[in-house]
Amino acid sequence: NAGVTQTPKFQVLKTGQSMTLQCAQDMNHNSMYWYRQDPGMGLRLIYYSASEGTTDKGEVPNGYNVSRLNKREFSLRLESAAPSQTSVYFCASNKGQDSPLHFGNGTRLTVT
Amino acid sequence: KNQVEQSPQSLIILEGKNCTLQCNYTVSPFSNLRWYKQDTGRGPVSLTIMTFSENTKSNGRYTATLDADTKQSSLHITASQLSDSASYICVVSATPGGSYIPTFGRGTSLIVHP
Numbered sequence: 106n107a108g109v110t111q112t113p114k115f116q117v118l119k120t121g122q123s124m125t126l127q128c129a130q131d132m133n134h135n136s137m138y139w140y141r142q143d144p145g146m147g148l149r150l151i152y153y154s155a156s157e158g159t160t161d162k163g164e165v166p167n168g169y170n171v172s173r174l175n176k177r178e179f180s181l182r183l184e185s186a187a188p189s190q191t192s193v194y195f196c197a198s199n200k201g202q203d204s205p206l207h208f209g210n211g212t213r214l215t216v217t
Numbered sequence: 218k219n220q221v222e223q224s225p226q227s228l229i230i231l232e233g234k235n236c237t238l239q240c241n242y243t244v245s246p247f248s249n250l251r252w253y254k255q256d257t258g259r260g261p262v263s264l265t266i267m268t269f270s271e272n273t274k275s276n277g278r279y280t281a282t283l284d285a286d287t288k289q290s291s292l293h294i295t296a297s298q299l300s301d302s303a304s305y306i307c308v309v310s311a312t313p314g315g316s317y318i319p320t321f322g323r324g325t326s327l328i329v330h331p
Binding site: 109145146147148149150153163195197202203205206208209210211 | 248249251253258259260261262263266306308310312318319321322323324
């Protein structure tokens with residue numbers, strides 16, 4: 106039972122490089138989310154997808170794009186990485202409203 | 218603006234002792250409140266959910282309380298173990314316009330020493 110799987114686990118980028126963070130869930134959940142976690146800031150929502158085919162901005166969307174590829178997969182893209190995007194990124198999913206969030210184990214991204 | 222405040226920011230206790238973590242919120246309209254446990258290097262995991270009509274709920278050594286009038290919740294850990302060392306995050310959900318975007322607190326970091 107894999108749950109929510111994120112790849113890669115670690116990544117180092119230079120300023121201006123691009124990359125895509127991958128997320129897949131095997132729980133048949135409708136909704137998927139991308140968060141970033143910074144020291145002292147807690148988890149902040151970047152983008153979410155309430156259902157397949159829809160995406161919406163969260164609290165901190167600038168510098169990111171997302172794709173809900175199908176019901177299982179939700180990717181996060183950094184087009185031109187900046188040092189301010191150094192963070193731990195978590196993907197999460199749930200059945201929908203009032204259901205618990207299930208998180209992956211994060212991607213630790215450093216932008217130099 | 219919806220907000221969730223947690224206290225204390227960090228806490229150190231000895232193994233076997235009890236502790237209580239606090240969560241105050243201004244989320245409206247209130248739908249539910251969850252406590253999550255986040256071990257170092259892992260994603261958060263849901264411990265318990267509190268809805269408007271519930272005052273107390275237990276999950277093993279974890280007991281959550283909710284006072285909807287004062288908009289406060291607490292998480293009490295009994296007979297702490299080394300494995301309780303983690304960050305505990307309070308998450309409150311509202312339902313504006315039918316969407317589901319929970320508000321996260323910044324967490325309380327708990328360290329249990331032997």
